Amino acid sequence: MRLPSPLPAVAGAALALAASSLAAQPAAFVEEIDVSLVDVEVVVTDRQGKPVTGLMRDDFELRYDGKRVAITHFAAIEGGRPLPPAADGAGDAVPAPLASARAGRLNLVIYLDRTYLEPGEIEAVVAALRGFLRRGLRPGDRVMLVTANRSLTIVQPLTSLPELALAQLDELPPSAPRSRAAGDFFALLAAIERQVQGGPDVLARERNSAPQTLKSQIDGFAVETHRELEQTTHQLHRLIPALAGLPGRTAILYVGGTLPADAGQALYKAWRSAFGPGSRYQISRGAGRQDDSQSAFITLGGPVNEIDASALFEAVAARANDFGITLHAVDAGGLRGQGFLASRGHESTRQGGGDALIGAAFGASQRVGNPQILAMMAETTGGVAIKGSRDFHNALDSLAAQLRSYYTLGFPPPSEARAERHRLEVRLKRRHKGLEVRHRRSFRLRDADHQAADRAVTALVLGATDNPLSVELAAAAARPIAGRDDVVRLPLSILVPVASLTFVPDGESGYRAQMSVYLTSGGLAQGATQVQKAVVPVAFAAGELEGALLRTIEYTLELPVPAGSAAVAAAVRDDYRPLTATVVLPLAPPQAGDR
CATH class of the missing domain: 3.40.50.410 (von Willebrand factor, type A domain)
Known part of the structure; x- marks a missing residue:
């Protein structure tokens, strides 16, 4: 199933792929921020610099831009292992769930x-x-x-x-x-x-x-x-x-x-x-x-x-x-x-x-x-x-x-929060005077788009990929752009097995899926270009889906990339479940006479 992409738009989502939009910086999205949880890693030490363990959610006070907020998620990690939830004395019988998003490996x-x-x-x-x-x-x-x-x-x-x-x-x-x-x-x-x-x-x-x-x-x-x-x-x-x-x-x-x-x-x-x-x-x-x-x-x-x-x-x-x-x-x-x-x-x-x-x-x-x-x-x-x-x-x-013993505090940001930088402050309550509390002093809200873009940049620069959707990238020979020596146009295909996507009923007429594609190019030496996003809808009639599960979706476009880029990277997200794949396609260096 081939889905060609005439610039500049696909399925109602703007695809900013003009050569002039390339910039050596991470993604810059202006869409509405939708972040369900902000995690704050906190380390507490005594005067000798030893980690203080055994603290609970009610021992901490968390402030966001100077205003006290409720800690809705809490995790205590000792010796590198999360402790099981326990009643924390906050007056409720149900302990705060583990804030496990950042309690993983280092x-x-x-x-x-x-x-x-x-x-x-x-x-x-x-x-x-x-x-x-x-x-x-x-x-x-x-x-x-x-x-x-x-x-x-x-x-x-x-x-x-x-x-x-x-x-x-x-x-x-x-x-x-x-x-x-x-x-x-x-x-x-x-x-x-x-x-x-x-x-x-x-x-x-x-x-x-x-x-x-x-x-x-x-x-x-x-x-x-x-x-x-x-x-x-x-x-x-x-x-x-x-x-x-x-x-x-x-x-x-x-x-x-x-x-x-x-x-x-x-x-x-x-x-x-x-x-x-x-x-x-x-x-x-x-x-x-x-x-x-x-x-x-x-x-x-x-x-x-x-x-x-x-x-x-x-x-x-x-x-x-x-x-x-x-x-x-x-x-x-x-x-x-x-x-x-x-x-x-x-x-x-x-x-x-x-x-x-x-x-x-x-x-x-x-x-x-x-x-x-x-x-x-x-x-x-x-x-x-x-x-x-x-x-x-x-x-x-x-x-x-x-590094092995710390706490993770989580809170949902206020609905009026935007992507500007916000101040954080974590305090221990009075009975814990004399202890040192360390944590990051500020943060920016990063929605699902920014997180997927981050993964594309990481895959490009570090080669750290994860491909649960079995995505493949393929490219044809780059084409010159008239009047530009610094940018070329790369014919690119993103191939995704139909069976890798999540389909949901689409009324009574069939089934639909949707994937978001995030693309960047460059490398360690050049840096990463600004991440570009495309939303790709997929639909099948009611009687076609079963037979299509062995097929592959091919999404094609021409991507402007800086001349001499080492690679192209893509993050492909299944929008109907929290699953993202990252892949990298190395680019052959241009040979004499190619231009």
Whole structure:
């Protein structure tokens, strides 16, 4: 049974497949939100960081955009196993049903960011991760190993066999090209020190040239460091939506060196301490611009965002919350005491200097590595931040225990809720003072369309497919589009056995079924195009259905895809029962002369 699809519409559902609609972003639907339950994973720990078990629904208070809401679903998981429902003291004889949607297996992504890691730090963290993988995962949990350093590489795809990830850890090279930020930082700081230690005679000769040259170099350093951090956050931004379609709970364990998030600010403060207003060696106002003692980056009206990267990482945390992904963070810079500064500490800092001005300048530099940013990412998403620890083995063992024991609270969102971001707050009641409660601080409502689109993107980028409907994809040779070198038109067929679909009576005349198809293309390197949706109705007369059960439905269309796309992915949902299939069709690279 062939169902051709002339663009732009199929069965009354808009099919936005124009080449101009392609965008490297996840699905964007504007339909009415229909979400029956919002799940909130909650971890409760004592002062020693140990999971607190034995709590019940009535022990928690849940607020949505500041308003208290009833917890209608509740689950307690201890040691990785859901406990059976029990009367929870809430005054009703019937316990809240298990909120089991997120109480399943764990998908753990180990994200090793080598940009700011020293070789010794990498070796120590990898040794701790080996023990964590052996002891921290339960049967059925899955792990993926990703490295980042100027580009994102999936070293080990998602697997339920931790030994495969362990083997890949052993193969990682001990060093990799790293950021030049630390070396440049200390070179500039040393140049400031040389100017000051040279005394009045040196400054009399170079007062109006060297300080200004240094300030220009600091400006360039601040911008370049900010660009590096933009790349770091961009890679996380791209990975998070690709994980959203995985069944169960998903967490990222980010492992990296201390981020130089305010390196530019530290250098500006050192420069102003040496040459700014009120300093011993203030530069003359007669040379150059009158505002030379003030950096444009740190005046109230200046572009502070050029050197303050906090907003970049706040956006990553919010994105993780949107997709229900927890971020845990390991700041491996703590292995050497000062992270970003540790292995490159300037000689004068060890000698103490003796000049209060230099002490203040180097004091400002001690804040170059900003572990608070990693802590913010973790805390905002309900995760754990491990920083400044010299015993990563025990710290990761504590994290493993918290991954296995937690609570899931569920509530139906108010009918007036929309797809914007909403605030969440979970509290323990007074009798539980002194305990720490962790949970994601915000969420977005994601309806069935968004969830199916998430699965299509996950299948495309990670190759994680599930095909209970026995769907097949087939494609003919791509066709060029006049005037476009970046997009081609791909003739595509989606084949679904009739017997895989659910049919319901259609009056007295026959039976009908309906499937929704979600399509995306691209790959890990290119990202995923915006997900496109088509609704495909199927109908048979009363006497035809039995004979059609051995047939296959073929839905055809021409899909615009970016040139060079690695694959096309489809999520196909049976709209009359909660069953979705995901499939991926690799695309052969174009040969010379094809275009």
